[in-house]
Amino acid sequence: MRKNTKEIRVGAVRIGGTAPISIQSMCNTDTKDVESTAKQILAMESEGVDIVRIAINNLEDAQAIPKIKEKIHVPLIADIQFDYQLALYAVEYGIDGLRLNPGNIGENWKIEKVVNACKEKGISIRVGVNSGSVKQEFLDQYNGVNAESICYSALEQIKTLESFDFHDIKVSLKSSDVRLSVEAYRRFSEMSDYPLHLGITEAGPSFKGTIKSAIGMGSLLLDGIGDTIRVSLTADPVEEVKVAKEILKSLDLRQEGINLISCPTCARTKIDLIPLVEEAEKRFSSYTDNLKIAIMGCIVNGPGEAKEADYGITGGNGKGVVFKKGEIVATVKEEELLDTLFEIIESDRNEQHS
């Protein structure tokens, strides 16, 4: 059962409450390079990103915001480190959300200015604590870096914003330690109803980072915790979006796109399955239809899985069968299996869309 959190917005995207769990990522381009930044965002959009964050390091970056927005279709969040003036510029130039910690902004009058600008434009703010940035007083009070010190550090940031009567807040509690992240989010979820931005920070390169992210975020999402997610990989941000989408799809929290089921292969495998599945993954990658496709290597377990899918292939000796909604619709040579499956699906899609 999903935890009921307060609903906020980033542009047109709802976060929290009953809103679908959204996918975020962050550009690694130079923000003021409008062409490169927009190109990267469009590539992320094609994989299903809902919100993109950009770093705002100077006035030129802020001035690029409207030019980037002209070329893209998803809301933008400005990542602000310390300078309240850059936050104000980002708001002035049309940003949809801010990521900042009031504790880094400094004096109260600066925070108040940012908060008032956000209120005026209906802009939400994400506050966040990384395990490496917990304040000394909380480390002392709660005996080091742990879920308690992370949570109370985040609550302090929230209280500062609330003191200016600002409540359009979402919260992240990140650590590269999966257990610590999960504990912190679970604990915080008991303490607050603000929506949560899930992330396992600095998760590492694609392979390791994907596993860490899937375990961490998957555990939380299964608990009903989390309103928006960002996978952090040392890789192209487009990869982050792909991984995030697969995490949500594997938990039935996002339906769009093909759910490809394939067997791990074994000594009974009767067709050259691995390249077949790789090719299928490529061919169906652009589909946004909510379809389950099973590609199985033999007649032992194959027909069962293939029959339960919308479409499927089961390999035999140098040949195989294609299933549709549980019925065999073709028996063809191995080398024709994928083309046949593809033609059948395409023909059904054309019929549906005509």
Ligand code: SF4
């Ligand atoms: S479906 Fe058949 S080929 Fe694939 S792993 Fe299972 S037994 Fe082996």
